[in-house]
Amino acid sequence: MKFRALMVDAGPMREFANIVTIISKLSKECILRVAADTLYFIVSDDNSGPAPPVLWCEIPQAMFFSEYQMVGLDDEHKDIYLGLSSGNLSRSLVTLKTAKSLKMKLTKKQCPCLTLEIEMPSSTSQQTRNVTHDIPVIVIPRKMWSEFHEPNTPDPDISIELPALKQLRTTIDRMRTMASEVIIWASAAGRLTLQIKTDMAKVSTRFKELRVEAFEGPIDHSDSETESQANEDMSRICYCRVDAKKLSMFLSADQVTHNRTLCSIVHKKLVILCLHTEENVRLQCFISGIVY
Amino acid sequence: MKCHIPGANVKVLGRTAHALARFGDELYLESLPDCILLRTLNAAESAYAMVKFNKNFFTYFNYNYYSTEDNEGLKCKISMKSALNIFKSPAHMDKQVENLEIKLDAESCKLIFQLKCRHGIVKTHFVSILDCKAMQAVYTKDSVPNRITSPQRILSEALGNFQSSDDQVTLEVSSQSLIMRNYVDTNVDLTKIIRTQISLKPSEFDGYAIEAETTITFTLKEFRALLAFAEALNLPLQLHFETTGRPVVFIVHNGSTFEAHFVLATSKCDSASQATSTQHTNVERSKRKDSNSTLGSAKKKPHLEVDISKCLDEDSHLFNFIDIPEEVMLNKTSTNGNIENKSKSSGKTEEPMDCDNIPASPAAKNMIKSVFKRCFESTFDPRNLHGAILAENSDSE
Numbered sequence: 001m002k003f004r005a006l007m008v009d010a011g012p013m014r015e016f017a018n019i020v021t022i023i024s025k026l027s028k029e030c031i032l033r034v035a036a037d038t039l040y041f042i043v044s045d046d047n048s049g050p051a052p053p054v055l056w057c058e059i060p061q062a063m064f065f066s067e068y069q070m071v072g073l074d075d076e077h078k079d080i081y082l083g084l085s086s087g088n089l090s091r092s093l094v095t096l097k098t099a100k101s102l103k104m105k106l107t108k109k110q111c112p113c114l115t116l117e118i119e120m121p122s123s124t125s126q127q128t129r130n131v132t133h134d135i136p137v138i139v140i141p142r143k144m145w146s147e148f149h150e151p152n153t154p155d156p157d158i159s160i161e162l163p164a165l166k167q168l169r170t171t172i173d174r175m176r177t178m179a180s181e182v183i184i185w186a187s188a189a190g191r192l193t194l195q196i197k198t199d200m201a202k203v204s205t206r207f208k209e210l211r212v213e214a215f216e217g218p219i220d221h222s223d224s225e226t227e228s229q230a231n232e233d234m235s236r237i238c239y240c241r242v243d244a245k246k247l248s249m250f251l252s253a254d255q256v257t258h259n260r261t262l263c264s265i266v267h268k269k270l271v272i273l274c275l276h277t278e279e280n281v282r283l284q285c286f287i288s289g290i291v292y
Numbered sequence: 293m294k295c296h297i298p299g300a301n302v303k304v305l306g307r308t309a310h311a312l313a314r315f316g317d318e319l320y321l322e323s324l325p326d327c328i329l330l331r332t333l334n335a336a337e338s339a340y341a342m343v344k345f346n347k348n349f350f351t352y353f354n355y356n357y358y359s360t361e362d363n364e365g366l367k368c369k370i371s372m373k374s375a376l377n378i379f380k381s382p383a384h385m386d387k388q389v390e391n392l393e394i395k396l397d398a399e400s401c402k403l404i405f406q407l408k409c410r411h412g413i414v415k416t417h418f419v420s421i422l423d424c425k426a427m428q429a430v431y432t433k434d435s436v437p438n439r440i441t442s443p444q445r446i447l448s449e450a451l452g453n454f455q456s457s458d459d460q461v462t463l464e465v466s467s468q469s470l471i472m473r474n475y476v477d478t479n480v481d482l483t484k485i486i487r488t489q490i491s492l493k494p495s496e497f498d499g500y501a502i503e504a505e506t507t508i509t510f511t512l513k514e515f516r517a518l519l520a521f522a523e524a525l526n527l528p529l530q531l532h533f534e535t536t537g538r539p540v541v542f543i544v545h546n547g548s549t550f551e552a553h554f555v556l557a558t559s560k561c562d563s564a565s566q567a568t569s570t571q572h573t574n575v576e577r578s579k580r581k582d583s584n585s586t587l588g589s590a591k592k593k594p595h596l597e598v599d600i601s602k603c604l605d606e607d608s609h610l611f612n613f614i615d616i617p618e619e620v621m622l623n624k625t626s627t628n629g630n631i632e633n634k635s636k637s638s639g640k641t642e643e644p645m646d647c648d649n650i651p652a653s654p655a656a657k658n659m660i661k662s663v664f665k666r667c668f669e670s671t672f673d674p675r676n677l678h679g680a681i682l683a684e685n686s687d688s689e
Contacts, residue, residue: 088486095453111482120453124443127493131453134487 306382
């Protein structure tokens with residue numbers, strides 16, 4: 001097993017540090033899957049069972065690394081799966097924003113380590129200094145690989161583009177102080193509604209004229225307890241009740257310079273938030289719906 | 293004692309109080325004819341700090357304002373907490389405070405700090421005196437082989453790469469490079485912590501003279517505090533050190549008005565566990581470590597060396613400190629100095645002599661080894677035992 005990669009461009013390095021920071025906010029542990037053309041970060045819930053992972057992030061290596069070499073276990077098992085503490089990784093990469101280059105490699109120093117060699121410019125002279133971090137990792141045995149397969153999610157009923165994440169995050173963070181659950185409504189007409197209900201109040205925030213990517217209507221509301229929204233065809237609206245904290249955690253991804261974020265909803269069951277960046281990184285977050 | 297400190301210098305004093313507070317819980321204050329000394333020592337006696345303010349730091353200075361006949365200055369000990377209370381926000385102090393007056397209230401045994409602030413506000417702190425003696429550590433800073441002068445930012449930038457949970461740092465110096473790494477305790481789970489290593493080139497430093505390559509390990513908490521002090525005052529930092537087990541002295545001074553010495557004990561670094569360097573040597577090292585552990589941590593070194601390393605392993609008491617209520621202090625320090633000089637001139641073998649001054653703290657772990665000491669010696673051969681058999685071997689089943 002071998003892995004060695006080199007990053008030299010400032011933009012991708014900053015992006016990489018940001019992505020790792022988001023992951024460290026979502027979970028303490030994560031899986032790094034090294035494949036020939038892509039790096040994957042996978043966060044799966046401990047007791048998720050057959051449910052999709054919490055987070056699935058794909059980083060195309062060609063966009064980020066100037067050098068990239070990896071050799072897997074054998075011809076049939078070409079990938080490397082590493083379990084590591086996402087906090088350790090993100091704390092080591094904080095300095096990446098000013099760094100000149102980052103070299104990542106898999107080493108064995110008393111225990112398997114992901115070694116990061118960061119070349120830092122000196123503030124006082126033209127010299128550079130080398131910082132080496134050895135982050136202990138666990139090499140995931142082959143028989144457990146199946147637990148980290150690509151998520152197989154049901155087809156969403158609607159996919160709608162989200163407004164600016166920063167705006168959304170401030171809204172959610174306000175709502176979070178009042179209720180622990182948020183209902184996300186999305187209509188085929190391009191309207192997104194965030195709603196909370198408490199004993200005292202019902203708060204809704206509406207975002208209009210959003211682009212609808214796909215709609216697989218009509219939606220069956222026959223068993224639902226929902227009161228109909230004024231002047232709108234209910235069969236063209238679907239909703240999902242989710243944990244506000246999880247949603248807010250994903251929205252902390254607003255520091256990534258991104259092109260677009262897509263919100264896909266499987267009616268009452270699942271919300272899939274998918275963030276695409278310019279560098280073709282796909283960061284998907286799966287938040288399962290709460291049903292009473 | 294009575295003195296006045298102008299506003300700009302109050303900030304310096306405030307920074308000093310904050311740096312010293314990271315070292316110890318008690319502040320020793322001593323006034324001499326031409327300067328005031330502030331000192332502190334931590335509870336484990338492994339870190340000591342001394343800051344000397346010269347006469348020209350003050351606008352008015354009288355070292356024995358009240359005592360008339362005995363020409364003695366003030367020697368007292370106050371609690372660090374009360375000192376910190378006076379200097380709550382050192383960053384803004386120079387803008388708010390116009391003048392600080394420190395004087396002794398001879399009748400009630402209190403030290404009075406009177407801050408004259410803007411807009412005619414006067415804050416007066418009465419600080420109780422806990423004790424009336426001075427304390428001084430004995431260490432050498434001048435006749436050491438290794439000296440580094442560093443711009444204040446370099447080292448603090450380098451420390452920024454370490455985790456906040458790291459508590460000790462190892463400095464490996466050679467004439468080509470300075471390597472800093474976080475110290476990993478042998479009984480810590482290696483799969484949990486990040487090992488970090490930073491190599492700095494000598495050309496980054498203002499001065500870099502290494503005569504004896506060495507590796508020293510000391511605590512990060514105090515190191516961070518003194519770096520923050522140097523950075524706040526925008527002054528370079530000088531490192532003076534010998535080898536592992538001997539204290540490292542950090543000096544910050546501005547040439548004229550004040551000089552600060554921070555002394556940290558260094559502990560012996562277990563090379564087998566510190567393995568971020570090159571890979572092949574690591575393999576060797578880990579092999580060595582393995583063989584050690586299979587032998588039940590038997591030490592293969594000759595007995596004398598074991599003793600030394602045991603002394604060096606102790607974090608505390610790595611330099612002597614003495615209470616100086618009387619003039620005996622002068623004699624004492626000079627004799628101590630002699631011992632040190634002697635040991636240095638007669639070379640390395642004499643080093644354990646110095647260690648004799650160190651009161652060893654009880655080492656519970658080594659108890660079993662010292663009781664059955666001979667079994668652990670490399671020269672131990674059971675066939676050579678000719679003593680009487682106290683208990684026969686039990687019958688086989």
